[in-house]
Amino acid sequence: MNLFEAHEMTDPAINRLPYDGEVYYHGVIMPKTKADFYLKELLENINWRNDEAVIYGKKIVTKRKVAWYGDQPFSYTYSNTTKYALPWTKALLELKQTIESKADESFNSCLLNLYHSGQEGMAWHSDAETDLKKNGAIGSLSFGAARKFAFKHKKSAEKVEILLEHGSLLIMTGTTQSHWLHRLPPTKKIGAPRVNLTFRTIVAGQNL
């Protein structure tokens, strides 16, 4: 790979989607020592919980762990369970400020996912909860094992894949959630954990 290609692969100005949405991969946005620090900090100090869902009337508990933080105790309902956002930790506020300046966007909440190994992933979905700001930006920070992230167009089924590296930032915005699904495919090749933070904007006051 020549230098031009290397640059092009993480040029945050390049929209990775061919149509119907906007996805910008900023690549690694912090030194490795800093990313290592945040990975450890988040693994140790986030209030990780197994995700519960009710599917076909049956309660299931996922292996993946989740957490939900925000400016206010926003409620978040999906698969028949409701959770309330916890107040920001110092580390989360620092990360929020870092990506707000990189992305020129502001966020008021964050959903965190902990995948203990490549065996854990997330199935095809779009982030279209009713309380999310319509066409608002979602800032996705990744720490730990580099994992493949995939988009699939809802009509054409066209696919786009991006490798999300340790300390990297991905921005999804515009009409992306209306027209594209995304997923984190499981893989047997990875044994190390990964932490992902998706910073979001909840429409203020709507769900207190």
Ligand SMILES: O=C(O)CCC(=O)C(=O)O
């Ligand atoms: O782990 C990821 O990179 C994506 C997580 C995700 O799609 C979500 O939390 O909605």
Ligand SMILES: [Fe+2]
């Ligand atoms: Fe998502």
